[in-house]
Amino acid sequence: MHISEGVLSPPVIAIGWGIAAAGLGAGLKKTAARELPETALVASVLFLASLVHVPLGPSSIHLTMLGLAGILLGWSAVPALFVALLLQAVLFQFGGLLSLGVNTAVMGSAALSAFGAWRLFTKGKGAAPGRMPAAGTKSAAAFACGFIAVITGSALVTLSLFLSSRDLVSTGALIFAANIPLAAVEGVLTALCVSFLQRLLSQYVSESKGI
Secondary structure, eight states: OOOOTTOSOHHHHHHHHHHHHHHHHHHHHTOOGGGHHHHHHHHHHHHHHTTSEEEETTEEEEOOOHHHHHHHHGGGHHHHHHHHHHHHHHHHOSSOSSTHHHHHHHHHHHHHHHHHHHHHHTTTTTOSTTOOOOHHHHHHHHHHHHHHHHHHHHHHHHHHHHHHOGGGHHHHHHHHHHHHHHHHHHHHHHHHHHHHHHHHSHHHHHHSSOO
8 A cells, every 4th residue: 555656746745745744743632642652552563564565566465454553543543654654665665755645644544534434333332542342343343444444545545646647547446456355354354453452451442542
């Protein structure tokens, strides 16, 4: 879901940085000092998950764990993603500095879509970031969040490529199609992670934001 350097047009890059800046501002404002450790922990998971990627034509697919990030962190997922993406760009040239704004906007929006879905599917019961609903609904809700996050991110990548150049439409369509099975995989992984956290850290998770 990373967009490489030199692919996007200047207007799309500018818009991406504007959206990313707004998301970062909101995320930092909503992140209390006591929540920084769990935010950093999730950022490390995001950093590692998306480093393992499988080549696919002119692009690649990789795990994102954006659904889990949205569930656990809410708006704090945006600064967590920014740090993870920045380190990947600097250390491994995965993505790029110019495209960092668009990548942050795309993946941050995907994580926030999962957070919104979590609130909707749990109907306010345990809907704050890091809170878990009743056992009967948490797995299905978590699967949906993981699936929705990947589909949202893929759609935004496709849109970014389309707005940059009509020649990239086929590439965007290929990326979106390739990420559909990945969305199902991420849904399962997100459900498993949420179930594991509920069993292992039920008291802590039910009372605090994050893991």
